[in-house]
Amino acid sequence: MGSVSLKIGDGTARFQRATLCSSAVNILMIFSVITTNLFALYAFTSPKQPHHLLHHHAHKNISLISEQVSLILREIDLSQKKLAQMEKELLGYESLDLSRPNIATELKLFLTRHQLPLGKDSRTGITEMVPSVGHTCEKNSDLLSQFMSYKAFGPCPDDWSVAQKLILRGCEPLPRRRCFAKTIPKSGLFPFPDSLWKPNVRFVRAKSKNDFVVDDVLALGGGGVRIGLDIGGGSGSFAARMAERNVTVVTSTLNVDAPFSEFIAARGLFPLYLSLDHRFPFFDNVFDLVHASSGLDVGGKxxxxxxxxxxxxxxxxxxxxxxxxxxxxxxxxxxxALTRLIERFGYKKLKWVVGEKVDSVGSGKPEVVLSAVLQKPIRA
Structure with missing residues (x-):
């Protein structure tokens, strides 16, 4: 398995990863050993010659073998460098040079390792605090420096769009900043549960066979649904319906085309500002329910x-x-492809409905729609 580490000290943050191409290098090494042995075999099994000719041929063979081995070693070294460069270009593990003049001072300060004042911590075993940034931030270093260019202990610039651009480009998590976020007075906030603001009947009344009702799904959980996660939940309507039924739901969303995070919070719900490329910041086996719609479609392979x-x-x-x-x-x-993937997890199909709807957000054409409620099995 590869690993990524952030190394600070000489003014450079390096992302290091164990090469994925070691197998190719091993093949080259094996080839070199076989070639060397063949030359040695040739030298010792060739027809006998007079002593002076034998000495001459032996010296010539040794020189030839040495030259061949040197050539192979040079090829191996060159191949290693080429493969390492290809890996860097594909995966984005490059050097973030903090000595460049366009790197913001605050970014340099944030990425500096901080030694623990009392030395090694007996519980965690760490000796220093290491900052965390997304590995693809290197490819967006100019935008990252723009995000980190501000007056320390002053007001933060109104640059939420810059932060979201970085997140959508894989620069996640973002570095922390030492500035005060802009505050906006909010009036007209209602106490819970009046704040939920439920303008439609979605999740309460089915409009098609693919629309499941909240109460029906909760009944499948046998009363054991208490906390849930809604992936790409938009304005938080699903979380609002679940809150009516005393189920706490965290809604992951981004402010794409609308200030969804602020709206969800205004409803008294929990917004999680997170892209789908980011690992969920939760421990294993914590949610009773995970809800996802077409926001689960990450595209690509x-x-x-x-x-x-x-x-x-x-x-x-x-x-x-x-x-x-x-x-x-x-x-x-x-x-x-999606069906085969789901079946690999061994979930029990409590509901499984395939229909057809017009994709008003995407293509605008009738498309196949899959709705399902699946139960995770107990695994050894």
């Missing part, structure tokens, strides 16, 4: 969805419910 689904499975407790709500499948192949 199936492997990306697999990583997300395994993280969903990680935070969902055994016996918990995974509610896949009106997931739009662009085609039959995508539905089959």
């Amino acid at each position: 199936i492997e990306k969805l697999e990583f997300l689904m395994f993280d969903v499975d990680r935070v969902l407790r055994a016996g918990g419910l995974f509610w896949l709500d009106n997931f739009f499948c662009a085609n039959e192949a995508k539905k089959q």
